[in-house]
Amino acid sequence: MANVAEAPVRPSASLLAKFNYEKYGLLVVFIMMMLIFYILQLMGYVNNFIEAHNLTNQLRNASLLFFIVAGQSMVLLVSGIDLSQGSLLSLSSVVMAQGILDFGLAVGVLMGIGMATMFGFINGYLVGRVKIQPFIVTLSMLFICAGIALVFTGGRTIHQFTGEQKDILQTIGLTDFFHIPGTLFIAIFFFIILYLLTKRTVLGRAIYLTGGNEEAARLSGIDTGKVKLICYLISGICVGITSFLYLARLPATNGLAGFQLEFQSLAATVVGGTTFHGGEGGVTQAVIGTLFLTFLLNGLILLGVGTFAREVVVGVLLITAVVLSSRKRRE
Amino acid sequence: MPESKNLLRMMEIDKSFPGVHALKEVDFDLAEGEIHILLGENGAGKSTLIKILAGMYHADSGQIEISETPTIIPDARTGRDLGISVIYQELNLVPDLSVAKNIFLGREPVLPGIMKRVDWARVEQESLAIMERLDVKIDVNAPVRSLSVADQQMVEIARALVFDCKILVMDEPTSSLSGHEIEELFKAVNRLREHGVGIIYISHRLEEVHEIGDRVTVLRDGEYMGTWEVKEVELDFLITQMVGRTLDEKFPWTPREHGEVALRVRGLTRNGVFEDINFDLHYGEIVGLSGLVGAGRTEVARAVMGADPVDSGTVEMTRATKEKEEIQNLPHYPLWMAILDVVVLIMALPLFTVIFQGIYDPVTLNMNSPPPLFSGKWFYEWIIGGPLYNIPNGPTPYIVAAGLVVLRQAGLWFMERQYHWRTLVIDFASWYALAIGAMVITSLFTQNFVLEWVMIWGGVAMVLIRFLTILTYERKWTPTLAIRRGLGLLPEDRKTQGLTQVLSVAFNTTSANLRRLIKRWLLNLTMEKDLVDEHINQLKIMTPDQETQIRFLSGGNQQKVVLAKWLFRRANVLIFDEPTRGIDIGAKFEVHSQMLQLAKDGAAVMMISSELPEILGMSDRILVMREGQLTADIGRNDATQEQILRYAMTAD
Incomplete structure (x- = not known):
């Protein structure tokens, strides 16, 4: 460009200065964390962290978590919040399990995913069209879904699938290819779709514009209510797919299957770098956040840190992430 | 009133803001029991003067004397303690508290004791006493929310009285009141005058000058024009004192051919905001919409855009078929x-x-x-x-x-x-x-x-x-539909309404017409880069690159990005709302040139501006609004500053 006012880039600018901390800073932290755990392993404090079996299991966990983190990211991008994910996962998985028992595999899975989609739509409709605070809507939906799921199962676990059904489910949920879990491929496929959706479609741009400044987006001709609705709908679909994958991994479920999962997904999303202000972050950040949280928790478990102490670590991590992102904003 | 004591004297008050000399050695004085009207057009310096008096700004030089003693007002609290109360246009009341509690908010009398409990009984009694003194009938226990705007104003006045106020400043108190309510307000104000309170009264309704004022002071462009006894001056004289800002700025205006009607607005009404707005906009024409701040110009623009709901009226856009590609930009698969x-x-x-x-x-x-x-x-x-x-x-x-x-x-x-x-x-x-x-x-x-x-x-x-x-x-006229028909709005508040600050120049430029970038299902980012570069060069937007976030750009460049957005949309009816507010001279000229170029290329342009020289310099035709109504439609050659101001400030 001829009219740039800036001075030309100094040739002495080092590689370090050019590095995009905003985008890849967390990746560096992630690699450093893995290295630290590896060193601890070499020193004998941690057992079996960098080891094929453990890595496979953690990648499987991460790929399951990724779906709801991706859904949560979409909602946070339009400056909303989806608190209903965990209990919606419970509901959709028990409906799915009961559906499989009553009507067969295909119909059951469709019913479960359909249920999650429907509740995602209701969330989206209430936020986008009726214009209620997302926090209120999804909090209410948390209670509604958790309640229905528990009433529906009566507190029992559903596991009475036929041998054939179990085989099919576990083939989907537990097959590994050379130690790489099959679910990872599903997650990667889903990631590619969501990546294209957010970066290369009109809808994706509309999501960023709506989250960044709703009024400006509206005055640019974007139906912001519709965009929000779609984001919550996507979150619902993500929950549906996750509940299917959970069920495929362990062919049994109960009304508490997704208990408090929304907090995990929120933590991973925020740690990844998607902010509550909306318009910043994305699916890539969701991947990094998911990996980071999964391996951190896993490493801490192997290090012998107790459940409650781990929660303290997650809390500290969250505050650090928010402080860093708000400092970035203030610059 | 020569016999009464002098309450306030402000001498040679001077105040500059970066880039603006807001007040140039202004004198002002106020006597006890006097209503002194302060007049001036938008940006003449009235509110700056008031804010200096209230202690919110500090004068660069000059002196303030209150009751003949030189005083310095370092902050708003001191101002209040000195007996200066300001009632702003937007009322500062807590809607859910009762009238009495609002009146004593922040100064509740306390009962003796360590607990410092509030003496609610006294609050109620004294509120009743004040209401009696003002001679208004308001239930002091009712929540403020339930009162009319006029009554809320009375509560504000009552609140000022509790401060033992000697100088009361009223900023356009009648702008949202009806005829009867105004009478009530005037009665109350007159009663205050009888009690010896000095009142500074800012108004845009010139007819009120003779109705209520004792003296009148006119400011123009930060300059003190003079103070007169109200009985001695005519309205026309005051108007000539108010206008006359220098016309030394250059405007790139040239005559053009006007085409057919592009935008037809009929009977547009939103209750309490604007009423029965009718106008046509032609292709190739620049129409200036003038009027005072608060006359409803921005609201009309937003309603035309479909951003705010209206109670009645129609907006009609005769679809431009001049460009074939326009049709291609319509969504083909919703x-x-x-x-x-x-x-x-x-x-x-x-x-x-x-x-x-x-x-x-x-x-x-x-x-x-x-x-x-x-x-x-x-x-x-x-x-x-x-x-x-x-x-x-x-x-x-x-x-x-x-x-x-x-x-x-x-x-x-x-x-x-x-x-x-x-x-x-x-x-x-x-x-x-x-x-x-x-x-x-x-x-x-x-x-x-x-x-x-x-x-x-x-x-x-x-x-x-x-x-x-x-x-x-x-059927529903939304921004989406308006934009599809070729309308574009450059909002007054570009920071919060025109642009997304945290996103890049490129994202913002293409936001109104993303479908133009679609190639085989996906957005073509290479095409986006080329097109955005084209617009950056065309408008000479100063930015390191197109990935830069908008918030790092200067005001003028931000405005150019908003313009680029609509150029990218190929909008052919454009509404500029205060396009040059807060941007430097160079960018200003650039925006004006682009506006003219758009009109030359056949677009219809409407420009809302508070600056009369800009209106006179750029428009082919001038519409004037006053209190939610269109009061005039003047051709370029017939328009003068006095005439526009007369239509903007007086009822026919």
């Missing part, structure tokens, strides 16, 4: 239609099953107990096929059905056609052809018509839904 198509596909699946594989097995003709409608079993058999109809499961019908839908969409896509009523007819016809065909075929073999009835009523519902969607879609 999202709701995609969702409906998926639903159609699902509903059509069993039908295709019947058509392509579907002679029933004679063995299952015995259908004594079909599953109940919408039960799980019914659903299963309907979607997947099963023992009821004994339809063999197989991929063929699904592939064919999906293929048909994909083909239809592909066809629509490559034709780049928008969704048209003809599509509706085709949908309708094909649906019924399929449904009736299926019915005929199946009726040869079975007496059960459940599926077919579902198909037919499903089809009716589907078509109705589409029809309703299209109707409501067309």
Whole structure:
């Protein structure tokens, strides 16, 4: 460009200065964390962290978590919040399990995913069209879904699938290819779709514009209510797919299957770098956040840190992430 | 009032802001029991003067004397303690607290004791006493929320009295009151005057000057024009004192040919804000919309854009057919239609099953107990096929059905056609052809018509839904529709309404016309980069690169990005709301040149501005608004500053 006012880039600018901390800073932290755990392993404090079996299991966990983190990211991008994910996962998985028992595999899975989609739509409709605070809507939906799921199962676990059904489910949920879990491929496929959706479609741009400044987006001709609705709908679909994958991994479920999962997904999303202000972050950040949280928790478990102490670590991590992102904003 | 004591004297007050000399050695004085009216057009320095008096700003030089003693007012609290109260246009009351509590807010009398409990009984008694003194009937225990605006104003005045106020400043107190309420207010103000309170009264209604004022001071462009006894001056004289800002700025105006009507606004009304707005905008024309701040200009612009709801009136845009590509930019496949198509596909699946594989097995003709409608079993058999109809499961019908839908969409896509009523007819016809065909075929073999009835009523519902969607879609005037017709608004507050600060220049530039970037289903980012570069060069936007976030750009460059957004949209009716506020001279000239270039290229331009020289310099025609009404439509050659101001400030 001829009219740039800036001075030309100094040739002495080092590689370090050019590095995009905003985008890849967390990746560096992630690699450093893995290295630290590896060193601890070499020193004998941690057992079996960098080891094929453990890595496979953690990648499987991460790929399951990724779906709801991706859904949560979409909602946070339009400056909303989806608190209903965990209990919606419970509901959709028990409906799915009961559906499989009553009507067969295909119909059951469709019913479960359909249920999650429907509740995602209701969330989206209430936020986008009726214009209620997302926090209120999804909090209410948390209670509604958790309640229905528990009433529906009566507190029992559903596991009475036929041998054939179990085989099919576990083939989907537990097959590994050379130690790489099959679910990872599903997650990667889903990631590619969501990546294209957010970066290369009109809808994706509309999501960023709506989250960044709703009024400006509206005055640019974007139906912001519709965009929000779609984001919550996507979150619902993500929950549906996750509940299917959970069920495929362990062919049994109960009304508490997704208990408090929304907090995990929120933590991973925020740690990844998607902010509550909306318009910043994305699916890539969701991947990094998911990996980071999964391996951190896993490493801490192997290090012998107790459940409650781990929660303290997650809390500290969250505050650090928010402080860093708000400092970035203030610059 | 020569016999009364001098209450306030401000001498040679001087104040500069970066880039603006807001007050140039202004004198002002106020006597006890006097109503002194402060006049001036937008940006003349009235509010700066008031804020200095209230202690919110500090004068660069000059002196303030209160009751003949030199005083310094370092902050708002000191101002209040000195007996200075300001009632702003936006009232500062807590809506859910009672009138009495509002009056004593922050100064509640306390009972003796360590607890410092509030003496609510005294609050109520004294509130009643003040209301009596003002001679107004307001229930002091009612919440402020339940009062009319006029009564709320009385509460504000009562609140000022509790401060033992000697100088009361009222900033446009009558702007939202009706005739009767104004009388009540004037009565109360006169009573205050009798009690010896000095009142500084800012108003845009010139007729009020003679009604209530004792003296009047005029400011123009930060300069002190003089103080007169109200009885001695005519309104016309005051107007000539107010106008006369220098016209040394250069405007790149040239005469142009005007085309046909581009935008027709008829009877646009929003209750309490603007009323019965009528105007036409022609292609190739620049129309200036003038008026005082608060006259409803921005609100009209937003209503025309469809951003705010209106109570009545129409906005009509005669569609420009001048550019062929404009039609291509219309959405050819809206999202709701995609969702409906998926639903159609699902509903059509069993039908295709019947058509392509579907002679029933004679063995299952015995259908004594079909599953109940919408039960799980019914659903299963309907979607997947099963023992009821004994339809063999197989991929063929699904592939064919999906293929048909994909083909239809592909066809629509490559034709780049928008969704048209003809599509509706085709949908309708094909649906019924399929449904009736299926019915005929199946009726040869079975007496059960459940599926077919579902198909037919499903089809009716589907078509109705589409029809309703299209109707409501067309009827509601939203920014989406306005932009599709070629309208663009450069909002007054570009930081919060025109741009997304945290996103890049490129994102913001293309935000109003993303469909232009679509190539084979996805956004073409290379094309985006080229087009944005083109606009950056054309408008000379100063930015390191197009990935830079908007918040790092200066005001003038931000405004250029908003303009680039609409150029990218190829909007041909543009509304500029205060386009040059807060931007430097160079960028200003740039914006004016672009505006003119747009008009030369045949766009219709409307410019809202508070600066009379800008209005006079750029417009072909000038509309003036006063208190929510259009009061004048003046041609360029007939317009003068005095005339515009007269229309903006006085009732005919």
